[in-house]
Each structure stands twice: as C-alpha cells, then as structure tokens.
Amino acid sequence: MIEARQVSVSIGSTRIVSDVDFIVRPGELAAIVGPNGSGKTTFLRALTGELAYSGQVSLNGRDAAKLKPWEAASIRAVLPQSTALSFPFTVREIVKLGMTGGRSGVLAGEGDRLPERALARVDLEGFAGRFYQELSGGEQQRVQLARVLCQVWAPVLDGQPRYLFLDEPVSSLDIKHQLIIMNIARDFARRGGGVVAILHDLNLTAMYADQICVMHRGKLAAAGAPQAVLTDDLIEKVFGCRLRVGAIPAANVPFVLPQSAVA
C-alpha cells in the first residue's frame, strides 16, 4: 500500500502542495488529474522521494524517506515525463538500465531476454538496435516505459506488492499506443501491483482508473471512484470551464472515445 499523510511541498518560499492525503492499495490504478500547475508532478516527486516534503509517505508500511535507494528501487519504478540523453545509447541499452539496481523478479535464466520482452510489450519489437536519440518523442516515452517495466517486471515479489509511478505516460502517444500503455498499467494492477499515474485525458482516466485524485492549486479537490468524482460542478470548479459530463455532441460532429475500442 502507498500511503501519504498530510504531504506538503514547498519550493523556495512557495507552497506547491498542501496537506494531501492519498492511499493506493495493491490492485488499484490511481489517476491524479488537475489543471497545469496544480501540483500533480510535484506531489508525485514527493511520493518518489525526489523532493523534500513534510508529512508522511509510506510504501508497504515502511517510511519512504528511510528507504535506501536500492530498497526503494525494488519496490517501485518511476517514469518521468520525458528523458533527454546526451550519449548515443541504443534502445536495448536504455531498457537494460532498468535492471541496474532493482529486482525485476524474473527467473534467473530469463533476465537476458527481458529487454526484448519489455520492448515487445510497449509495441517496440525490433527497435532494440536503434539509437534512442533518433526516435520520436512518443517512441522514446515507450522505451522509457519498457525500462520501467524491466525494473519491476513482477508486480508482486516475495509476497510484497510493487508500484509504478507514471508521470503523464500517454501524453505524447497516439490513440493506439495510449490504449496499449493504459492496458499495461491496468494489467500490472490486476496482477497485484499498484499504479499511480498523472493523466490529462479525462476519458482515459474514467475508463481505466479505480480511483481519481483531483488536484487544484496544490490541494486535493476530490478523490474517489470516477463516477463520484467526475461531475459537472467539479470540472467547472477545478478546470475553470463549463463542461457537461456524458453529453453527446450534435449528430453531425464525429467523436472518438477510447471506451469504444473493440477488444
């Protein structure tokens, strides 16, 4: 279980996140949504130990601030928004970095082929020999996800659930790959892990999240199941624009929702 209590983050003298409580149980996919600058990424960075915070964060009952880097690495993996590189690594070399310090949880003999399997999962089969720097932004993001998957390949290890922290995992992807990546996240949760993802697409969020946390000006504006949270009032209050949940556009305007995907 990921448990955050009264987490606040200040950068300089500015308070970016105030008093956020947050719980993710194993088997859950929690989405963090909110307008730009509402403190989503800052909160995620506090959860992953990147930023100093006040309050309490625990992973599987252990104080996150007291975990050694390699201990934390065996419990959770983190996908940043984007990763630029200055050295000419191949895609395979990047994915293999996921196996640096954590424990992927595959059988001893299968470690060698893990990068290929992870790449196949993110629909990048055959990209192993390409140079990372030559890929498009969306492809790079999927390579990074493959790296993250390598780190915590088994969602449960030694009876302990493990976690994925994903900062905008689908924001630079086309619709097909958005669905692929969200299915990977949901599958990870279904097999006993936990996922925290910052998302911008409210339709994808409604479709995949078990729990939505809405952030607004550094505070938690609402949290709960999609049906309870995504209301006209909340969207107007948080995003500052009037939208009607569940309204169907006029008959001659085409619209495509991820929910309509045929399995």
Added chain:
Amino acid sequence: MVDETIAGAAGVQESGRPVSGDRSGRALLAIAVLAVVLAITALFSLTWGASDASALGLVRSWLFGATPGNEALSMRDSVIVYDIRLPRIVMGMLVGAALAVSGAVMQGLFRNPLADPGLVGVSAGAGLGAVSVIVLGATVLAPLTALLGSYALPFAAFGGGLLTTIILYNVATRQGRTSIATMLLAGIALGAMAMALTGVLVYIADDRQLRDLTFWQLGSLAGATWLKIAGAGPIIILALATTPFMAKGLNALALGEATASHLGVPVQRLKYVAIVAVSAAIGASVAVSGGIGFVGIVVPHLLRLAIGPDNRYLLPASALLGACLLLLADAVSRTIVAPAELPIGIVTAAVGGPFFLWILLRKRGVVDL
C-alpha cells in the same frame, strides 16, 4: 529495415550471436585489441629516440640475457632504456590512462560529452596546487613538503583539483540538474582565477623555479623519473581502481540524477566518489606532467562512436586508448624536432583542438548548450 532488425533480434538469440542493440561483445573485443596495441606501442616506444637501442636487441636481451656471440645491451643503452625511457613510458601510460578515464568519468557525472577536466578548470586548479609547492615549497609550504616528501606535489595538485571540481559542481548543478552552459562558463571563470594566482606565483619565482615551471606548464613527460612515479603512480592507480565500481551508476546517471536514484543508485555517494577520484587522478597527473590537454575529451568520444557509451566498457577502454595515444604523442614530441623536443602538451593541443571543433560542428543539433 525494421523487418530485418526483428528477424535479427529473434534469430540471434538462439544462435548465440550478438543480440541486436547489445554492443558488449564488440566492446570486449575492442578492449582486447587495445590492450595488444598498447603493449606493442610501449615496446616500440622503448626503442624510439635519439639513441638506437633496437626493439629486437631489447627483446633478445630479455629472452637470452648476455650470451656469447649475442651482444646484450651495452651499458649506455641499458641506462637509456631502463632509467630514461622506461620511466617515461610508464609515466606516459599512467598519465594517459588517468586523463582519459577522468574525462570519461566527468562526462558521465555531468551527463555531457564536452565535460573535460582541462576545459572546466580542474587541471588549472590542480596546476595551481602544484605550482604553489614548486614555488613556495621551501618557504611558506615547508611544513607540507617536510611532512609529505615526494607526495607533496601530487597531494597539493589533488587538493587544487578537488576544490575546483567541488566549486564547479555546486555552481553548475541546481536540484539535480546540471546546466552545461553554466558548467563551461564557471569552468572558464575558475580556470582564469587559478591561472591568475598561478601567474602571481610565477612572478615571484626565482630563475631555477621558473625554468621548471615553463616546461611543466606546457605539459611534458621529459622529467619522468622512478621517484616521481613512486609519488604519483599509486594515487593514479588507486583512483583508476575505483572507476569500475562507478560504471553502472554512471550509466544510470545518463538518465538524470532523479531517475538514477529511482533505479537504485546511491547518487550522492557516487558523485562524491567520482569527484574525489577524478581530482586525485588529475592532480597526480598534473603534478608529474603538467597540463596535457584534450586527451580526456578525444579518447572517450572516439570510443563512444566505436563501442557505445556503456561505462563498464568505456572506462577500461579509455584507460588503454588514453595510455596508447599519450605514448604516440610523446613519440612525436621527442622525434619531430630531434634532438630537441617539443612539450607534449603542444602535440595533444594541436591534434585535440581541431578534433574538439569537429565534435561541436558534428553534434551542433545534439549537444545541449
């Protein structure tokens, strides 16, 4: 193209040939080849020079000793080979390896292929430390020289390099992100300050010290003696010995400090160890051979093109190629204007300067300034 790679990646694993995107086999081969090339270069370096002790004669004397009808090395040749050329070659290899590996480690630490101890003022800081001992060793710093003996010079150079690196890192890095523009500019500022202080020391130096300084500042292996090697060698070897333990961490660091930490790397500790090792290696090198530039940038860059940026292979390969290139540069420096000799720093700068420009032009879109 893509189909080919898929077929390659799938078929490869079963047949045991290298996996697509995995350059470790090629890297290991390159390391083996470099080791052989270095051995050959070192052997021939023993024979290059104004005297004509031949490689063949040397090998014969090693294998058979002095046997009748098979002249061993003459007394004069033996002195030239064992007391003049051999220490010079050993020092050349140590310094070349130290410079190249320090460059590679610094580039990993700053996540940028342009970071080089010479460019960012670390060598200048180390130089200031060394010059202080040369000029003030008998007066103000007498306690230090009395205490450390032949280690005083490398130790002072190490201190100067360490101080510069720490200041540089703290100026250029904010919240785990290193600004390359800030790093290069801060390096220029620190280098200028170190040079200014060095200038003051040169100004107050006496004639004998001045002659030492001039040659030393341009960089040279000419003063190599077993005594100097005894002072600097252990420091360089110790510093180089720590680098294999940094390799995986430096690889992860390429993704940024936060991500490296998420991958389980103790980033703070890695940075401290890397900074101390680089400062020690550079300090010791500068103490014995002065400011030899560009080895730290040319060698890792060439190797990254050939075997990729994986530090597990890049670091040992850099040590070998650095040693090899410095021996070659030294051979040029002592033969091109024979019987006089050119400071080796001039040779490496003459080759390294244009090479550096070439990297800049080639990577104009990629190197993030």
